[in-house]
Amino acid sequence: MSNYPKPDAATLLDIYKKAALIRFNDERVIKEMTAGKLIMPFYSTQGQEIIPSSVAANLTDDDYICTIYRGVHDMLAKGFPLEALWGELAGRVNGSCKGKGGPMHLTYPKKGMMVTTGVVGSSMPIAVGLGWAAKLDGKGQVSIANFGDGASNIGAFHESLNMAALWDLPVIFICQNNRYAEHTSFANSTKVERIAIRAASYGMEGVTVNGNDPDEMYGAVKVAVERARAGEGPTLIEAMTFRFNGHLVGDAAHYIPREELAAAKERDPVPALRKRLLADGVAREADLDGIEAEIKAAIDAAVIAAFAAELPDVAELKRDVFAHELA
Amino acid sequence: MTEPKKMNMIEAINAALHAACEANPKVLALGEDLADNEEGGVIGVTKGLSTKFGTDRIKSTPISEQAIMGAAIGASLVGYRPVAEIMLMNFVTVAMDMITNHAAKLRFMSGGQTNVPIVIRTMTGSGFSQGGQHSDYLEAWFAHTAGIKVVAPSTPADAYGLMLSAIEDDDPVMFIESLPLYWTPGEVDFKPVPLGKAKISREGSDVTIISYATGAVHALAAAEKLAKDGISAEVIDLRTISPWDRETVFASVSKTGRAVVVHEAVKEYGVGAEISAVLHEQLWDKLKGPVQRVGGAYSPVPFSKPLEQAFAPNPASIIAAVKVALG
Numbered sequence: 001m002s003n004y005p006k007p008d009a010a011t012l013l014d015i016y017k018k019a020a021l022i023r024f025n026d027e028r029v030i031k032e033m034t035a036g037k038l039i040m041p042f043y044s045t046q047g048q049e050i051i052p053s054s055v056a057a058n059l060t061d062d063d064y065i066c067t068i069y070r071g072v073h074d075m076l077a078k079g080f081p082l083e084a085l086w087g088e089l090a091g092r093v094n095g096s097c098k099g100k101g102g103p104m105h106l107t108y109p110k111k112g113m114m115v116t117t118g119v120v121g122s123s124m125p126i127a128v129g130l131g132w133a134a135k136l137d138g139k140g141q142v143s144i145a146n147f148g149d150g151a152s153n154i155g156a157f158h159e160s161l162n163m164a165a166l167w168d169l170p171v172i173f174i175c176q177n178n179r180y181a182e183h184t185s186f187a188n189s190t191k192v193e194r195i196a197i198r199a200a201s202y203g204m205e206g207v208t209v210n211g212n213d214p215d216e217m218y219g220a221v222k223v224a225v226e227r228a229r230a231g232e233g234p235t236l237i238e239a240m241t242f243r244f245n246g247h248l249v250g251d252a253a254h255y256i257p258r259e260e261l262a263a264a265k266e267r268d269p270v271p272a273l274r275k276r277l278l279a280d281g282v283a284r285e286a287d288l289d290g291i292e293a294e295i296k297a298a299i300d301a302a303v304i305a306a307f308a309a310e311l312p313d314v315a316e317l318k319r320d321v322f323a324h325e326l327a
Numbered sequence: 328m329t330e331p332k333k334m335n336m337i338e339a340i341n342a343a344l345h346a347a348c349e350a351n352p353k354v355l356a357l358g359e360d361l362a363d364n365e366e367g368g369v370i371g372v373t374k375g376l377s378t379k380f381g382t383d384r385i386k387s388t389p390i391s392e393q394a395i396m397g398a399a400i401g402a403s404l405v406g407y408r409p410v411a412e413i414m415l416m417n418f419v420t421v422a423m424d425m426i427t428n429h430a431a432k433l434r435f436m437s438g439g440q441t442n443v444p445i446v447i448r449t450m451t452g453s454g455f456s457q458g459g460q461h462s463d464y465l466e467a468w469f470a471h472t473a474g475i476k477v478v479a480p481s482t483p484a485d486a487y488g489l490m491l492s493a494i495e496d497d498d499p500v501m502f503i504e505s506l507p508l509y510w511t512p513g514e515v516d517f518k519p520v521p522l523g524k525a526k527i528s529r530e531g532s533d534v535t536i537i538s539y540a541t542g543a544v545h546a547l548a549a550a551e552k553l554a555k556d557g558i559s560a561e562v563i564d565l566r567t568i569s570p571w572d573r574e575t576v577f578a579s580v581s582k583t584g585r586a587v588v589v590h591e592a593v594k595e596y597g598v599g600a601e602i603s604a605v606l607h608e609q610l611w612d613k614l615k616g617p618v619q620r621v622g623g624a625y626s627p628v629p630f631s632k633p634l635e636q637a638f639a640p641n642p643a644s645i646i647a648a649v650k651v652a653l654g
Contacts, residue, residue: 064405097438107437114404114441119428125394126429129401129409136355136383136407143401156424159394166389320439321473323497326570 004219009282011057015214016273016288018053021295022073023270025082028299029072029089033249037307038089040103045073047212047244050269051176052077054217055144058225059112062139064130066115066123067146069104074146079111082298086306094309098316121151124160124173131169131234142170142228150181152195161202161236170228172221173236176211178243183255199236211239212269244268331516336509339483340372340448342517343490344410348380354494355384355402357395358412358448362387369414370450370509392418396425399445404433408494409445416451416503417460423468430499431474445500446493452506452541453591453639459627464540464592469501470569470601476522477568479503481543483513485566488520496522505540525572527579531561534649535579537602538589539565542621542640546589549645560649568598573605580606584615585652591639594622619648 007015026046032038048070056077059065067074075085080096088095089103096108104118115126127145134141151157152175164171175196181189192198199206205227209216217239224235242264246253253261277283283291318325334342347354356376360369365387367374377385388395392413399411413419419426426447434442453462469477476498480486486504493500500522528543529550536546543564550560561579565571580586586606588599599620606618621640629635 066401095438097436097440100438101436105436107433107440109404109437109440114401115429115433117429119424122397122424122429125397125425126401126404127397128394129398129403130405131401132398133402133405133407136402137405156393156397159389159391160397162389163391163394163398167386320435320437322434322476323442327573 004216005222006215007057007218011218012214013277013282015050015053015057015218016277017291017295018056018077019049019270019273020292022049022053022076024292024295025076025299026072028303030249032303040089042103042249043070043247044245044249045070047264047268048176048178048241049073050214050217050273051174051211051239051241054214055174055221057218058221059142059144061111063142063144064112064114064127064134065144065146066117066127066130068116068120068123068148068151069118070148071106071116071146072103075106075108075113075116078113080106080108080113082302083305084108086302087309090306090309091311092306092309093312094305099312100316100320121147121154121156123147124151125156127171128160128164128169131164131171132167134170135167140229142172142225145171145173147173147175148181149175149177149179149186149195150189152198153189161199161204161234164234165202165204168231168233170231171234172224172228173234175236175238176241177238178241180243180247180256182247185255194238196236196238204234204236206236206238208238208240211241212267214273329517331514333512334483334515335512336480336483336486336504337370337372339487339515340490340504341374342515343487344373344376345379347491347494348376348384351408353407355407355409356412357386357388357398357409359388359390359414361385361412368412373412392422393425396422396430396447400425400430400433400443403443403445404441410448410494411445412448414450415461416449416465417463419447419449419465426475427472431472434498435474442497443499444497446490446502447499448502448504450504450506453628453635454507456630456632456635458630462628464503464590464623466501466503466568467592467597470598474498476500476570477503478522478566479505479540479568480566481505481508481540481564484515485520485526487515488518489522489566491519492522503540507541508544520566523567523570523572525575526564526566527561527575528564529560529562531559531583533559533583534585534587534652535561535563535576535583536587536589536645536649537563537565537576539568541591542589545640545642545645549642549649552642553646553649558649558653571602576602577610580610581613584613587619587621587645587648587652589621589640589645591623593625594620595625597622616652616654619652621645621648
C-alpha cells in the first residue's frame with residue numbers, strides 16, 4: 001500500500017475540507033429531520049467521508065459519477081452546490097431536481113453528477129455506459145460507480161464489471177465496504193473476505209484499501225484514474241470503512257454489536273485527519289476553526305434558503321415526464 | 328430520399344438503422360450477436376452496421392441484459408443515441424430495473440436535467456412454437472410506466488419510419504418488432520413516421536377495429552371478410568401504443584359508434600382495457616354498444632400447435648367480436 005502516490009499538503013487539506021463538509025452536513029440533515037422539518041428517508045454517510053473526498057481530489061468537473069441512495073457524501077465531495085442540495089432535500093423549487101427527485105435522486109450534470117439511484121447497485125451499469133461515452137469521446141474522462149458491499153452481490157455487479165473490462169472502459173468501481181448490507185453483516189452475506197479479489201475474475205485490477213485513510217484512498221484512486229485516462233481499462237477499489245448509523249435514520253442498528261461500533265467510532269476518520277493536519281503542520285488550529293466555521297455558515301445559509309423557497313406547483317407533475325408535456 | 332422499394336421488415340429496420348447511423352455519428356447500437364462478426368443479429372436485422380460504422384459504435388455484447396441497458400442509458404445521458412437490442416421481449420424482464428426505474432424516470436427525477444434518448448429494440452410474437460418464455464407481448468407493462476414510449480409497427484414502411492423517429496426522439500422508446508411479420512414484404516417509402524400518430528389502414532363506417540403489430544394485420548384480414556358480409560369495418564393501426572393517437576381513434580369511433588380493440592398480449596389488464604375504458608369515458612354518448620376486446624388467452628403462451636393457435640387472436644376471433652359489437 002505504501003507504494004501509492006501520496007496526497008500533498010494542499011490536497012490533504014482539501015480532503016479534510018470535503019470530509020468536514022460532509023460530516024457537518026450529515027449532522028445538520030439529521031438535526032432537521034429530528035426537528036420534524038425534513039420528512040424523507042435518509043441514509044447517513046457518517047464514517048465514510050474520507051472515501052469520496054479522496055476520490056474527488058483526483059477528478060475534474062468533466063468526470064462522471066453515479067452513486068446510490070447513500071450518496072450525499074459522494075455528491076458533496078464532487079462539488080454539489082449546497083443550496084441546490086438543501087432545496088432538493090426540502091422538496092423546493094430551488095432544489096437541483098426542482099424537488100422532484102429528493103435525497104435518493106440527486107443529480108447535477110454540470111459537474112458530472114449524472115445519476116443517484118435508489119436501487120442497490122444500479123449505479124454500476126449506468127456508469128459503464130458513461131464510460132463507453134467517455135471512451136468514444138476520447139477526452140480522457142473517467143466514470144466512477146459508487147456502491148456498497150451489499151451491491152457486490154447483485155447480478156448487475158457481475159455484468160457491469162465484465163463489460164467494462166471487456167471493452168477496456170475508463171470506469172472505476174468504488175465499493176464502499178461499510179460492513180453492513182442494510183441490516184445484514186458482511187460475514188452473513190458474502191463468503192469471500194475481500195470483494196476486491198473478484199476483480200481477477202473479470203480480468204481487471206482490484207485492490208482493497210483502508211478507505212478511511214486518505215493516503216491509501218487517494219493513492220489507489222490516483223493510480224486507477226491514471227490507468228483509466230490512459231485507456232488501460234477499469235479498476236475495482238474496495239474501500240474499507242464503517243457505517244456509524246443505521247441503514248437509514250430511524251434504524252437504531254441493534255444488529256451492529258456495540259463494541260464493534262464503539263471501536264469504529266474510536267477511529268473516526270474525520271477528527272483523525274484533523275489531528276494529523278495539525279500534527280504535520282499542514283494547518284493551524286485557528287485555520288481549521290475558520291474553515292469549519294465557514295462550512296457551517298454555508299450550510300446554515302443553504303438551509304435557510306431552502307426553507308424560504310417555494311414548494312413546487314402541482315403542474316410539475318406533468319412536466320419532465322417526457323420532453324413534451326402530453327395532453 | 329430514395330425511390331420507394333419493396334422490402335421486408337428486417338430489411339426496412341436495417342435500412343433505417345443504416346440511415347440513422349449515417350446521419351448522426353452519435354447514434355450507437357448494441358446487443359447480443361449484433362455485430363457482423365456474430366452475423367449481424369440472430370435474424371440479421373443489424374447486418375452490415377458494424378462493418379460500415381465500426382465496432383466502437385456498433386457493439387456485440389455479452390449476454391448481460393442489465394449491462395446492455397445500463398450502457399445505453401449511461402451513454403444517452405451525455406449526448407449519444409444508443410439503439411439497444413434485447414433479443415426477445417421476454418428477456419426485458421431481466422433488465423426491468425434499468426428500463427422502468429431508470430430509463431423511464433431519470434428525466435423526471437432529475438427535474439429535467441438529464442434525459443434518456445434510447446431505443447430498445449426487441450422482437451416477439453407467438454406462432455413459432457417457442458412456448459412460454461420466448462413469445463410474450465409485454466407492451467402493457469411499459470405503456471403503464473410514465474416516461475417511456477411504446478411503438479409496434481405492422482408494416483415495413485412503418486417500421487422504417489418509426490425507427491427513424493424513435494431514434495430522434497428525446498425520450499426512451501420501446502420498439503417492438505413482431506416476429507411473424509418480419510418476412511412480409513411491403514412498399515417502403517423511406518419517410519419518417521411520427522410517434523403518436525395512428526394510421527387508418529382501411530376506411531369503413533360500421534365499426535372501428537383498433538390494433539397494432541400482428542393484430543393490425545389480422546384486423547385487415549377480418550375487415551376484408553366482413554366486407555363480403557356487407558359489414559364496413561374501419562381499421563386503425565395505432566403504430567404507437569403509448570402515447571396513443573386519441574384524436575384519430577375518437578374521430579373514427581365517433582363516426583362508427585362501435586369499437587373492437589385487438590392485440591396479441593393477454594386481454595386481461597391490457598392495452599385494450601385502457602383504450603376501451605377511455606372510449607367509454609369520453610365517447611359514451613357516441614357509442615352504440617359496449618367496446619369489445621380481443622386478446623391473447625389469460626395463460627402463458629403454450630407450446631403445442633393447437634394450443635398456441637387457440638391462444639392468439641386471429642381474423643375469425645376478431646370477426647366474432649365485431650359481430651358482438653354490432654349487436
